[in-house]
Amino acid sequence: MSILQAIIIAIVEGITEYLPISSTGHMIIASSLMDIHKQEFTKLFEVAIQLGAILAVVVLYWRKFFDFKRWQFYVKLVIAVIPALVLGFLFSDKIDALLESPTTVAITLLVGGIFLLFVDKVFNQQATSQIDTEEKISNGRAFAIGLWQCIAMIPGVSRSAATIIGGMQQKLTRKLAAEFSFFLAVPTMCAASGYSLFVKKWDGSGTVQKGYELILSSSDNLYAFIVGNIVAFVVAMLAIKFFIGFLQKRGFRLFGWYRIIAGIVLLILIYTQVITA
Template sequence: MQDFIFLLKAAFLGVVEGITEFLPISSTAHLLIVGDWIGFDAGQDKVYEIVIQLGSILAVMWVYRQQIAKICVGTIKRERTELLFVRNLLLAFLPAAVIGLLLIKYIKQLLDGQFIVYAITLVLGGLIMLWVESRPSMAKHSTQNEEALSHQTRKIEDISIAQALTVGFAQCLAMIPGTSRSGATIIAGMLAGIHRKTATEFSFFLAMPTMIAATVLSLYKYGAQLSQSNLLAIIIGFIFAFFSALVVVKALLSFVAKYSYRPFGWYRIIFGLIVAAWVYNLV
């Protein structure tokens, strides 16, 4: 019975990871905080987190499998559209790759595991999200809005070098616990003049090289911790993360095509305040 409950918790956290990885609400914060709330201990927490995050990224790669194949073929044939697409991804990937290698160790030593940091970044990120969505150019049914939207970048291959680098440097903010990689890149893209849906898709594509690189690096560092004792829990978490992420990616694209990110901003603020209250034993 105890083993069953342990595996049930592993499955539940897999769902949490799959749901939150591509939403702008910080998957790491949810994994660590919810894991602590339900008393989940995988014995090798870092490896568990790495593997189930890989499940999420493989899910988004599956959703975009046709586009990925088209990009690969087009790049080999040196077609302009695909080359520009790859150029923008590489430009956005480089800042996090370089800065991450230089600073991530020190940032983790300073801030990692401090739940009050998650609370602060969740609330601040939510406030920024609400501010971005409240700008006049984001308002519906206005001549000003229609004119602003007409100048927004609507295709990833049309993203400029400056826009790609803006998103790339914003991704570096995700090294601060609770910031949210997807939240930072999507909001930065919108501020840089990229259409909301396009910024969301660009964030998804950018997640692929970024998270695969992070997974390989982390497995190199922590792979020795992997053992058979909790292998089943890791496999279950991976499977549930994969399938829940499949649902979320499709649903999020449909949602942002019609609505704004305001609900996620309010969610971050509320969740952050709950975490702060929990840290100070108020709840």
Template sequence: MDIILALKAIIMGLVEGFTEFLPISSTGHLILAGSLINFTGEVAKVFEIAIQAGAILAVMWEYRARIGTVMKGLTSDPRQQKFVINLIVAFLPAAALGFLFSKAIKAHLFKPEPVALAFIVGAFVILWAERRHKTLPGSHRIETVDDMTMLDAFKVGCAQCFALVPGTSRSGATIIGGMLFGLSRKAATEFSFFLAIPTLLAATVYSVVKARHDLHMSDLPLFLVGGVAAFVSAFLCVRWLLRFISSHDFTGFAWYRIVFGIVILVTAHFGWVNWVD
């Protein structure tokens, strides 16, 4: 692996880590970054999904104490058992729909107009959710992830299904969906982090196994470099976001999404980015 390729892997890893857990869609940013630095092709597509493992590890490290508690109490502590069941329930809807319709989604929705529309519509949903959160302070009845019921988890899982549409953002769908369903901003954000572990892990394993015939051992250093960059940037992003939500809302991200949606349309119109590739 030459130095230029290593630098491209680092850039892509940083983009993945800094955008995966923010409500701004990592997919759109990875496509833009990959096009700008000429990092495209079949291996690049698998790379973009595989380096999510670095982001997953960052969340697991940040919440290592809670994960350890869950593992210890899995067979004896009802609270931890309930937490795991909620994660499974929330994971299943998107997993099922993704397995059934992933090909159709890639064929019909991975185009500039649907992606831009998802960015912009998602932005207005965020603005509406934040306005509702402020004008109806009693709308959030769940303060922590441990207060969630199985139905609450299922609702968040259904919200995550919208993230199958490119440009929607998995984090945005689960966090804002959680807030609309009664979770506090902190509870919705933390549950989104935890839900990312099985969701991104499943997507990574599925993608790598599916593309195994196109990959070679010589690609391993590239994936490791990108994964490490994703881990570091995701860890910093998660830490920052947890501090950010203690005193800020997501309105700024909504306006950013609108601008980015316009960027998609402009770059696609002039052929600067191959948003279909």
């Protein structure tokens, strides 16, 4: 992977991680178009650069994350992340297999896009029933949102979309549902990145290595990892600021149409063998 390729994938990650359009799906598309999607380092890189996107949330909401007096906040995040940790551990091999399938991404982009066209009406909320502050989110509601997050283990679904819609289904306002989705991303992606870096074994050029060993195995890998995380951090900060305002004013419909178009384009690329399924 060249530095330019790393920057391209990092930009894709930064833009799409917190938008309801699937960061994993878009990174698979980008790496497939650059014909590097089958490289072990690429697969690791697409998980590891989430660290940059995670840092963006922590920096933007640092008052929330470092207010240790409000311990209930951390409890809710722990409760919400449990379903993903359990299912991710039990079905990691099957999830990895799905990550290598652009066809799966295309189908879920399409289906998810159609759903987003109607989600604002489906979860049309009355102002009197909305939960508008994090303190009002019960542990039970946090766990329910965590269950919604598990749907995003299917590439192309979008973790952001699943958790925001889950939050709205639990009566959270759009703004709070989006913010809680951002907060929940931190322990979720830390766990995924930590597993990929320190536990999972990768076959790097015939040598089985842990993730951090594969990164340190060459200067090119190390530079790509560092630059990728920096780029993902900066772009994710901009994307988060844009998304909160846009979602409050416009809702999900535009993202739904985008997903439908992206899914159709991807199916065409697969059919014409520009991207191998």
